[in-house]
Amino acid sequence: MTKTIDLQVNARNIADFKKGYPLILKDAIINSDVLTTEGTIVRLLDKNRQFVAKGYYGIQNKGIGWVLTRREEVEIDFDFFESRIAAAFERREELFENPNTTAFRVFNGEGDGIGGLTIDYYDGFFLVSWYSEGIYSMKHHVYSVFDKIIEYEGIYEKLRFDTKGQYIEQDDFVKGEQGDFPIIVRENGMKFAVNLNDGAMTGIFLDQRDMRKVVRDNYSEGKNVLNTFSYTGAFSVAAMLGGAKKTTSVDLAQRSLAKTIEQFSVNGIDYEQQDIKVMDVFDYFRYAKRHELKFDLVILDPPSFARSKKYTFSSAKDYPALLMDAIAITEKNGVIVASTNNASFGMKKFKTFIEEAFNEAGSRYKILEESTLPRDFRTNRDYPEFNYLKVVVIRKTK
Structure with a gap:
C-alpha cells in the first residue's frame, strides 16, 4: 500500500x-x-x-x-485513476467521433483531476507524459486503466522530469503495437506527420490547433507569410492550405528543414516554392530589414526561453523587443499572430507587451481576436494561470 x-x-x-x-x-x-x-x-x-x-x-x-x-474517504488507487481517466475520455467523445481531427489531448493534468499527467491521442496511438517522479511511480494504475477500458493500437510515453539533475532516458514504447512512424494525423482536415519515438517533440504542438485553423480560414488567402520559430512548419502548412501566396519558415534547429519539408509534402504542397530558413530568428529579422522585405502575415510563437550562441531570449522580458522586430517588417494593414506559452504572466500582461512594442515602434494597431487553450486542454477557470497559452491576432494599422 x-x-x-x-x-x-x-x-x-x-x-x-x-x-x-x-x-x-x-x-x-x-x-x-x-x-x-x-x-x-x-x-x-x-x-x-x-x-x-x-x-x-x-x-x-x-x-x-x-x-x-478534497474528500477524505477517497483512496488514491486503481479505481480513482479509472474514474478520472474515464470521465476525461467521455468529455472528448465528440473529438473521437470527428474524422477530420485525429490528434488531440484526452487528459490534461490538473484540469482533468490528476496534476502531472497528460495523455495525447494520435490516430489510435496514445502518448502519456509524466511530469514528476511522483506521478510516474503510479504508472501501473494508469496503464492498467488502459488495459481495462481503452482501445489502443500502441502506447508511448515521455518522461518530462529530472532526477538529480539528469534527464531520465528510457525507451518511449510502452505496450501494444509499435508504430510505423511517421504516422499521418488529421487536424481540421490538415495532415501532419508525427513521431512518438523521436525525442521530446512529436512534430506538432496540439495546443495550437484552434489557431492554425484560424490562420488557414481567416488570414492567409493571397498573403505573403512569415512563420518564425517555425519548428516543423505547421503554421506554414495552414497558411498555404488557406491560399497563401508564399510562406517563409524560420527556425534555428537543423532538423527543422527536413521536418518542414515533410509537413509540406504530406499535404501535397510543393516545398521548393517555399522559403525554409535554418537560422536564428533575430538574425533573420535583421536580414529582412536590410533587404527591405515585408510580410502580410507574421506568426510569432517563440518558446518561453531560448538560448543560441549569440542571443538569450526570455518571453517574460524580451517579447516587446521581439514584437518590435516583427512590426518593422509587417506591411501596413498586415496581421501579426502573437503567441506565448509562458505561464508566468497572464493575458492582461501580454497585452501590455503588445502596447509597449507598438508605442516604441511608433506604430498603431487593432486587436482582431484573441484565444487561449483549446477545449481538450481542460483547465480550471478559477485559476487562469494554468491556462498558459495566450494568442492575440493584431492588425498593424499604421
Whole structure:
C-alpha cells in the first residue's frame, strides 16, 4: 500500500485548497521537511488536524505535489485513476467521433483531476507524459486503466522530469503495437506527420490547433507569410492550405528543414516554392530589414526561453523587443499572430507587451481576436494561470 504522510497547511493557504487550488506549493506546507520519497500520498491538515485535501508528493516546476481530492474517504488507487481517466475520455467523445481531427489531448493534468499527467491521442496511438517522479511511480494504475477500458493500437510515453539533475532516458514504447512512424494525423482536415519515438517533440504542438485553423480560414488567402520559430512548419502548412501566396519558415534547429519539408509534402504542397530558413530568428529579422522585405502575415510563437550562441531570449522580458522586430517588417494593414506559452504572466500582461512594442515602434494597431487553450486542454477557470497559452491576432494599422 502506498505510504501516506500528514502535512500541516499554513493558515493563509487553507482557503485556496478548499476552493480547489490544485498545486501544492512548498511555502504552503509547514512541515515539508518530512517528505522524502516522491509518490507518497499526502493528507493536508489544518492546525487542528482537520482534513483539508489529499494528494501526492511530486516535484514539478514551482510545486511539490498536486491535490487529487478534497474528500477524505477517497483512496488514491486503481479505481480513482479509472474514474478520472474515464470521465476525461467521455468529455472528448465528440473529438473521437470527428474524422477530420485525429490528434488531440484526452487528459490534461490538473484540469482533468490528476496534476502531472497528460495523455495525447494520435490516430489510435496514445502518448502519456509524466511530469514528476511522483506521478510516474503510479504508472501501473494508469496503464492498467488502459488495459481495462481503452482501445489502443500502441502506447508511448515521455518522461518530462529530472532526477538529480539528469534527464531520465528510457525507451518511449510502452505496450501494444509499435508504430510505423511517421504516422499521418488529421487536424481540421490538415495532415501532419508525427513521431512518438523521436525525442521530446512529436512534430506538432496540439495546443495550437484552434489557431492554425484560424490562420488557414481567416488570414492567409493571397498573403505573403512569415512563420518564425517555425519548428516543423505547421503554421506554414495552414497558411498555404488557406491560399497563401508564399510562406517563409524560420527556425534555428537543423532538423527543422527536413521536418518542414515533410509537413509540406504530406499535404501535397510543393516545398521548393517555399522559403525554409535554418537560422536564428533575430538574425533573420535583421536580414529582412536590410533587404527591405515585408510580410502580410507574421506568426510569432517563440518558446518561453531560448538560448543560441549569440542571443538569450526570455518571453517574460524580451517579447516587446521581439514584437518590435516583427512590426518593422509587417506591411501596413498586415496581421501579426502573437503567441506565448509562458505561464508566468497572464493575458492582461501580454497585452501590455503588445502596447509597449507598438508605442516604441511608433506604430498603431487593432486587436482582431484573441484565444487561449483549446477545449481538450481542460483547465480550471478559477485559476487562469494554468491556462498558459495566450494568442492575440493584431492588425498593424499604421
